[in-house]
Amino acid sequence: MPELPEIDLVARQLNGLLKGRMVEKAVLLRAKLAPSTTPSAFTRKLNKQKICGVGRRGKHVLIEFAGGLTLLVHLRMSGRFMLLDAEDEDPKFAHAIFYLADGQRVVFDDQRHFGLMKIVETNKLASSPEIAKLAPEPFSPEFNVDQLFSSLKLSRRTLKEFLIDQTKVTGLGNIYAAETLFLAGIHPSVRANRISRPRAERLFAAIKFTLEQALKMSKKGKLDPRNINGNYAPENGRWQVYDREGELCxxxxxxxxxxxxxxxxxxxxxxxxxx
Ligand SMILES: [Zn+2]
Incomplete structure (x- = not known):
């Protein structure tokens, strides 16, 4: 599952390719991709809508339209965007298609069927449940040692579970959580509410450092417009502990x-x- 740095790259790349372009027609081919709307409402709301930008909040991609709507997208396991030309065939798992004014189209392809979309009014985005429940963005001033420490105090789960819970800390998944805990020198099974203030400070610094390093790498990356996925950049793939069972520390x-x-x-x- 892609984590914050990977989604950041997906959003940046989509923004570069789609900002200012018009969706002539939007088609929802797999209704369960957007369970809070119907395929006909999906089409009605997004037809003839100009894309004014693509951003991200947590691991959600946000496609903002000039008419006041935002399409919230979660790639989950295998969702990806593909910018295709008129003569290209649809991929096998095309679950939504956005036809653009010049004959190109953006296809949302999802082999594992876990992806999710939701259309929300942009001015109500912050209060939509998906966004409202998220912890502060890791690079915002709202995310700080005090905030992290009080959140830790309220949880009896293991630190590993705490770190990948997006309502506690935003942006970490299985990989970066493992790397963060290694960097902080803290065992993943320690209960969150047992963490001392000095350890919370180390943990905070490790979260920021781990995400910063990965974001730095992702900013050097460039995805194929025909395959905008949340996969890890190969240069990000040299982990200190993740997926290294039995190898030497x-x-x-x-x-x-x-x-x-x-x-x-x-x-x-x-x-x-x-x-
Ligand atoms: Zn060691």
């Missing part, structure tokens, strides 16, 4: 371990990361 040379939290793998070094 680069700091202490002990083997990286794997445990599961809520059914998902967590990788860590039991020497470098203390309870």
């Amino acid at each position: 680069e700091v202490c040379s002990n083997a990286v371990k794997r445990i599961t939290h809520g059914g998902r793998s967590t990788y860590f070094c039991s020497t470098c990361q203390r309870r």
Whole structure:
């Protein structure tokens, strides 16, 4: 599942390709992709709508239209956008199509069928449940040690589960959460409310550093307009602990371990990361 830096790249690339362009016709081919609307309402609302920009909040891509609507998109496991020419065939899992004025079209393709779209009024976006429940953006002033520490105090879940919960911290998924905890030197199974203030400070710095580094890499990246997906850039793929079970920790040379939290793998070094 793409995490914040990957979605940031998707949004930036879509913005560059689509800003100022007109959607002549929007077609929802798989109704469950946008469960809060019907295919006919989807078409009626988005036809003849000019795209004024594409941004992001948390892991949601936000396609804003000049007429006052925003299309909220979550790629989930395998959703991707494809900018295709008139002569190109539709891909196998085309779940929504946006026909542009000049014959090109943007197809939302989703092999695993987990993607989600929702049309919201732009001026009510902040209060829509998907957005309202998110923790502050990690690079906003609202996200700070005090905010993180008080949020930690209210949770009895493990730190790993806490970090990937978008209502607690926005932007981290399985990969960056593991890397953050390694950097902070904290064991992933520690309960959130047991974290001391000095450790919360280390954790805060590690979240920012991990996301900053990944964003820096993603800003160098460029996606193929025909395959705008949330995959990790290959240069981002050299993790210190993630997906390295049995390999040697680069700091202490002990083997990286794997445990599961809520059914998902967590990788860590039991020497470098203390309870
Ligand atoms: Zn180690």
